[in-house]
Amino acid sequence: MTLQIDNVSKRYGDATVLEPLSWSAEKGEILAVVGPSGSGKSTLLHLINLSTRPSTGAIYLDGEDLTALGRRQLRDARRKIGTAFQSAALFQRRTVNANVSLPLDYLGVEKNEARAQTARLVERVGLADRADFYPGQLSGGQKQRVGIARALALNPHVLLADEITSGLDPVTTASILDLIKALRDELQLTVVLVTHEMDVVRAVADKVLYLENGKVVEYDTAAALLRDPASHVGSQLLNWGQGAEAFSAHVDPAGLLDVLYVSDRVPRTWVSDLTVRFDTEVELIEALVEPIRDEQFGRARIRISDHAKIPDIKVHLATQGIAVIRDGDQ
């Protein structure tokens, strides 16, 4: 277990900004933290990198309780956590190289070693030909790459990323997320990524933590949340929000089934197959396919004319790898 958050909360005076929460993240895991503005996402990151002290609870990194460390030990432990910020937060009067080497300079790392580490990271994030540029001469995506390289300067085990793709166009966002995934694989990083963009969650999240008013409302793998019809994150991931509401408002929900499947694991003809196999009319009311991580998730709403056959149809769908996540008769 790399990172373990145990009963951590944060109060400012009388205001509780984060209720006690617990979760853990393994080596190589990407956790997306989502939630409305003011729900406590950034506060959670500040607690993990100990720029803010928790009001209660403990934060374990590689088994060590960071909240129990003295000042000197804490300084060492904090090197294991790198943070990349929204808009990259670069020093405008420093070049790319100088921005990346900042944490190394600050720690007094020997000059040749610092230079080599900086060159390696700048090259790794694809900016070797921009090493002597100033932030004002870079695109938004390039600035983020600098911020990521700087966050990795001290070879951390954990990378915290706060809205690092906000304001970037979709193509640049995708390239930054590809970089994060590649670095996660190469360095076995644990990544905690705060974002308000569902596209980001779809592309990279192993697990999702959904906060509302400082409380954890949902916390699970992206796949499990997708399968949960009551999950807010799940319906957002599939762009199914309005459809899900329409289910309850539907004139006659009898005979309706919402199903979820991984699209290349089911026969393309699954709807017409049902008609033939069960000798009943099966109407396809809505369907969509959404790429999530490396899989194509399909979600569909069908109506079965012969309600008596629904129990058997559900059993059959399960054997086909199609999960019924909502049944209009229930």
Ligand SMILES: Nc1ncnc2c1ncn2[C@@H]1O[C@H](COP(=O)(O)OP(=O)(O)OP(=O)(O)O)[C@@H](O)[C@H]1O
């Ligand atoms: N130093 C502070 N003193 C008092 N209240 C604070 C402090 N820092 C944050 N808060 C409050 O904590 C709450 C959560 O803030 P936080 O920045 O963590 O939210 P967020 O989910 O990251 O929001 P956003 O998406 O808008 O960045 C807010 O109501 C904020 O006003």
